[in-house]
Amino acid sequence: MAEGRLLDELARLLGATGFLCGDQVDPRYASDWSGCRGELPQAVLRPADTEQLAAVLALCYAARQPIVAQGGRTGLVGGAVPATGELVISLERMRSIGAVDPQARTVTVEAGATLQAVQEQVEREGFLLPLDLGARGSCTIGGNIATNAGGNRVLRYGMMRDLVLSLEAVLADGTVVGGLRTMRKDNAGYDLKQLFIGSEGTLGIVTRAVLKLQPLPSSHDAALCTLDDFSSALELLSLWNRCGAGGLSAFEVMWGGYYEAVVTTGECSPPLPPGKAYYLLLETQGFNPPADRERLETLLGEALAADLIADAVIAANNREIGAFWAIREGISELLARLKPGFAYDISLPPDAIDAYAHTVLTQVRDRWPAGQSFAFGHIGDGNLHLFVHPGPGDVAAGPRIDAIVYEEAARFGASISGEHGIGVLKRDHLSCSRSSGEIEIMALLKSTLDPRGILAPGRVIPASHA
Amino acid sequence: MAEGRLLDELARLLGATGFLCGDQVDPRYASDWSGCRGELPQAVLRPADTEQLAAVLALCYAARQPIVAQGGRTGLVGGAVPATGELVISLERMRSIGAVDPQARTVTVEAGATLQAVQEQVEREGFLLPLDLGARGSCTIGGNIATNAGGNRVLRYGMMRDLVLSLEAVLADGTVVGGLRTMRKDNAGYDLKQLFIGSEGTLGIVTRAVLKLQPLPSSHDAALCTLDDFSSALELLSLWNRCGAGGLSAFEVMWGGYYEAVVTTGECSPPLPPGKAYYLLLETQGFNPPADRERLETLLGEALAADLIADAVIAANNREIGAFWAIREGISELLARLKPGFAYDISLPPDAIDAYAHTVLTQVRDRWPAGQSFAFGHIGDGNLHLFVHPGPGDVAAGPRIDAIVYEEAARFGASISGEHGIGVLKRDHLSCSRSSGEIEIMALLKSTLDPRGILAPGRVIPASHA
Numbered sequence: 001m002a003e004g005r006l007l008d009e010l011a012r013l014l015g016a017t018g019f020l021c022g023d024q025v026d027p028r029y030a031s032d033w034s035g036c037r038g039e040l041p042q043a044v045l046r047p048a049d050t051e052q053l054a055a056v057l058a059l060c061y062a063a064r065q066p067i068v069a070q071g072g073r074t075g076l077v078g079g080a081v082p083a084t085g086e087l088v089i090s091l092e093r094m095r096s097i098g099a100v101d102p103q104a105r106t107v108t109v110e111a112g113a114t115l116q117a118v119q120e121q122v123e124r125e126g127f128l129l130p131l132d133l134g135a136r137g138s139c140t141i142g143g144n145i146a147t148n149a150g151g152n153r154v155l156r157y158g159m160m161r162d163l164v165l166s167l168e169a170v171l172a173d174g175t176v177v178g179g180l181r182t183m184r185k186d187n188a189g190y191d192l193k194q195l196f197i198g199s200e201g202t203l204g205i206v207t208r209a210v211l212k213l214q215p216l217p218s219s220h221d222a223a224l225c226t227l228d229d230f231s232s233a234l235e236l237l238s239l240w241n242r243c244g245a246g247g248l249s250a251f252e253v254m255w256g257g258y259y260e261a262v263v264t265t266g267e268c269s270p271p272l273p274p275g276k277a278y279y280l281l282l283e284t285q286g287f288n289p290p291a292d293r294e295r296l297e298t299l300l301g302e303a304l305a306a307d308l309i310a311d312a313v314i315a316a317n318n319r320e321i322g323a324f325w326a327i328r329e330g331i332s333e334l335l336a337r338l339k340p341g342f343a344y345d346i347s348l349p350p351d352a353i354d355a356y357a358h359t360v361l362t363q364v365r366d367r368w369p370a371g372q373s374f375a376f377g378h379i380g381d382g383n384l385h386l387f388v389h390p391g392p393g394d395v396a397a398g399p400r401i402d403a404i405v406y407e408e409a410a411r412f413g414a415s416i417s418g419e420h421g422i423g424v425l426k427r428d429h430l431s432c433s434r435s436s437g438e439i440e441i442m443a444l445l446k447s448t449l450d451p452r453g454i455l456a457p458g459r460v461i462p463a464s465h466a
Numbered sequence: 467m468a469e470g471r472l473l474d475e476l477a478r479l480l481g482a483t484g485f486l487c488g489d490q491v492d493p494r495y496a497s498d499w500s501g502c503r504g505e506l507p508q509a510v511l512r513p514a515d516t517e518q519l520a521a522v523l524a525l526c527y528a529a530r531q532p533i534v535a536q537g538g539r540t541g542l543v544g545g546a547v548p549a550t551g552e553l554v555i556s557l558e559r560m561r562s563i564g565a566v567d568p569q570a571r572t573v574t575v576e577a578g579a580t581l582q583a584v585q586e587q588v589e590r591e592g593f594l595l596p597l598d599l600g601a602r603g604s605c606t607i608g609g610n611i612a613t614n615a616g617g618n619r620v621l622r623y624g625m626m627r628d629l630v631l632s633l634e635a636v637l638a639d640g641t642v643v644g645g646l647r648t649m650r651k652d653n654a655g656y657d658l659k660q661l662f663i664g665s666e667g668t669l670g671i672v673t674r675a676v677l678k679l680q681p682l683p684s685s686h687d688a689a690l691c692t693l694d695d696f697s698s699a700l701e702l703l704s705l706w707n708r709c710g711a712g713g714l715s716a717f718e719v720m721w722g723g724y725y726e727a728v729v730t731t732g733e734c735s736p737p738l739p740p741g742k743a744y745y746l747l748l749e750t751q752g753f754n755p756p757a758d759r760e761r762l763e764t765l766l767g768e769a770l771a772a773d774l775i776a777d778a779v780i781a782a783n784n785r786e787i788g789a790f791w792a793i794r795e796g797i798s799e800l801l802a803r804l805k806p807g808f809a810y811d812i813s814l815p816p817d818a819i820d821a822y823a824h825t826v827l828t829q830v831r832d833r834w835p836a837g838q839s840f841a842f843g844h845i846g847d848g849n850l851h852l853f854v855h856p857g858p859g860d861v862a863a864g865p866r867i868d869a870i871v872y873e874e875a876a877r878f879g880a881s882i883s884g885e886h887g888i889g890v891l892k893r894d895h896l897s898c899s900r901s902s903g904e905i906e907i908m909a910l911l912k913s914t915l916d917p918r919g920i921l922a923p924g925r926v927i928p929a930s931h932a
Contacts, residue, residue: 162624183813188881190664192907198653215708242681347653348649442656
């Protein structure tokens with residue numbers, strides 16, 4: 001319970017728009033897309049700018065008041081869900097987007113801007129912000145940075161870490177660090193921004209960032225293919241890379257069961273019938289529309305001739321590209337419909353993906369025959385998503401499913417997070433992918449930068465090391 | 467002076483091949499390419515593997531014995547030059563290079579392997595390690611990681627930080643951390659490898675790494691152009707980016723004085739006569755030789771028509787491409803010939819580069835009219851190199867030249883290092899590009915990870931904060 005005096009000071013500092021308490025605190029502040037339900041916070045602090053956020057943190061730090069920062073609350077590991085006694089800091093009022101610097105090819109944004117708002121603004125100025133994920137309409141740049149978001153186009157452009165040129169963050173005690181630098185290269189001492197990227201708000205709160213942009217492609221093509229075996233997907237990817245065709249911007253595989261579950265509940269007729277082993281969504285973006293389309297057709301022709309793919313359909317227009325993606329992003333609807341449900345985000349060497357998925361899905365289906373479980377993911381990056389619904393009613397299945405998924409991950413030398421992060425839900429499985437020595441260094445960094453442990457306590461670092 | 471007992475223990479641990487002392491210590495261990503002369507170390511420690519290095523560090527840590535790690539000693543900021551009382555740890559015996567993993571597109575190497583040896587080995591297997599710099603034959607992967615090396619192809623492939631998938635390092639006390647993971651994406655907790663990349667051996671010593679490879683391009687073209695003004699270079703780069711032509715792998719500008727100095731001392735006749743304001747070396751690599759060459763010709767034709775370039779010559783073959791690059795890399799010969807000489811590595815927003823270079827060169831030439839000073843650099847990345855020779859005899863000019871270069875850097879909001887790092891030579895200028903708060907965090911990280919300060923003490927962090 002926060003002290004009344006601290007709350008009074010925060011209320012005075014933030015004003016009526018910036019300080020919500022009691023009935024003003026909407027239940028949405030208590031949860032995220034993981035389905036984790038937290039405690040309704042006593043207050044939601046909504047600073048207007050970096051200076052106010054710094055003052056908020058200085059007050060909380062002095063009072064040893066734990067807080068958790070929130071962006072769009074679209075995380076899947078419960079990282080932004082408030083625990084008992086935590087106040088919420090929401091960046092939702094800090095959403096300004098600067099003009100594109102065309103020479104430096106950068107845009108400077110506040111952390112609370114949504115990904116989609118930034119994508120659309122830079123596109124109007126002829127540039128591409130390459131980060132893209134299903135939650136684009138709600139997730140924020142600050143959350144994308146804090147979690148080192150991945151998504152659909154990592155294959156070509158990298159993760160959020162690769163798109164941040166510089167950033168400004170506030171430390172636990174209210175110290176503002178970093179700056180908004182537009183230089184491409186900067187080796188002046190330790191690269192401190194790396195501390196804040198992917199540390200899920202536990203080492204500081206990102207307030208603003210300079211993002212690297214790409215030229216806006218003028219061609220956009222996509223194909224949906226069926227494959228009889230998984231190794232064909234890897235061979236097709238190698239073929240594409242070997243001929244250096246470039247332009248590939250997504251390489252997503254959906255296991256047959258996933259495809260069927262999505263298309264049979266959808267309203268439109270599917271582009272390819274369900275019932276095949278694997279479905280591949282392959283997307284290209286380029287700068288030479290007719291030649292790019294031809295290249296895709298040629299490559300698919302070669303793949304058909306080599307029996308790598310069984311069937312393929314190329315999208316005729318942007319609407320059809322959107323329809324392909326709607327199938328891939330149909331997971332959101334499954335997540336919402338199949339409760340309880342448990343989502344996983346495993347990263348593996350390419351040649352281990354299929355065997356890993358097979359062994360986990362087999363064990364899960366044997367144990368929960370009334371349930372449903374699906375595999376799909378960013379296979380071009382070696383990142384597999386699994387979603388397991390053990391059947392209605394079995395709300396206690398989570399830890400047993402976790403055990404299967406994470407024990408196999410350890411056995412396969414996989415990472416238990418490709419892109420979602422660790423948050424609360426994976427915290428106590430971190431040792432499946434990290435040595436005790438590594439976790440100790442994480443805990444050491446945490447206690448060094450936030451010695452009072454007020455920033456998102458209990459996230460990322462396992463209780464055994466905290 | 468290291469204690470005799472420690473030296474005995476190290477000698478026993480490392481054996482005759484691994485422990486050099488007295489006359490066995492070659493003078494080369496006392497300097498690097500910066501020209502900084504250090505002290506000849508009492509002993510050079512040459513561990514055979516990670517385990518031996520860990521044991522070496524554990525002994526040194528227990529004895530509070532300062533050490534400095536050395537790769538190829540090609541650094542330009544004195545970081546690897548031993549100071550009084552330091553022992554040298556050389557990674558020169560740890561140079562094995564694993565086979566390429568073609569599916570994961572990675573290679574695993576030991577830190578002491580030279581860049582060129584890795585480049586050549588992966589090329590034989592059909593892949594490209596994109597990092598490339600003039601020191602390729604001597605510099606090592608460990609040094610490239612420790613300094614976050616940049617070089618000729620950052621524009622297209624990024625810096626060394628972008629090429630490291632995972633690494634293993636040894637901390638000051640001998641703890642081995644990290645691992646050799648081949649996954650593309652890995653968000654399992656804090657990304658600890660970032661601590662060791664670019665921290666110049668002050669937080670740990672990198673022993674092995676998994677590097678990300680690219681498909682080996684099949685086309686390679688280069689053009690050398692003259693430009694009447696600098697803004698034309700930026701316009702040409704924008705033109706290239708706008709049409710999304712891709713394939714650009716280097717965009718290097720040499721100011722007229724640099725070009726003249728290099729070509730008039732060279733043995734061959736220059737591809738273009740000296741006397742112009744700027745010379746641009748533009749390189750492309752692709753996968754479609756005739757089309758890639760045609761694209762380059764078309765773009766240069768447009769640039770000529772738009773008066774962006776005054777004259778251009780396209781290399782007819784690889785030998786001519788090599789001749790263009792020899793001019794750009796002619797700086798090594800100038801560095802060796804013009805003594806004393808001072809090298810700088812400034813990173814700026816693109817539209818500030820020319821004005822910055824102009825003001826610095828003007829001041830330097832006014833003050834040292836008998837000297838020579840040159841500008842050139844990776845302009846596609848906003849990274850300007852300056853080399854100042856104040857004239858023969860004026861060995862004390864360094865601090866006065868530094869003052870001009872760094873004061874102007876601060877005024878222009880530049881970084882005092884794009885790629886060379888900070889080391890010893892730039893340490894006390896770090897505050898030109900970093901706030902006191904940032905430097906404090908660097909010092910805090912250093913004291914947290916190396917509480918006894920035995921790893922490369924006195925590098926990176928200014929004396930005022932150490």
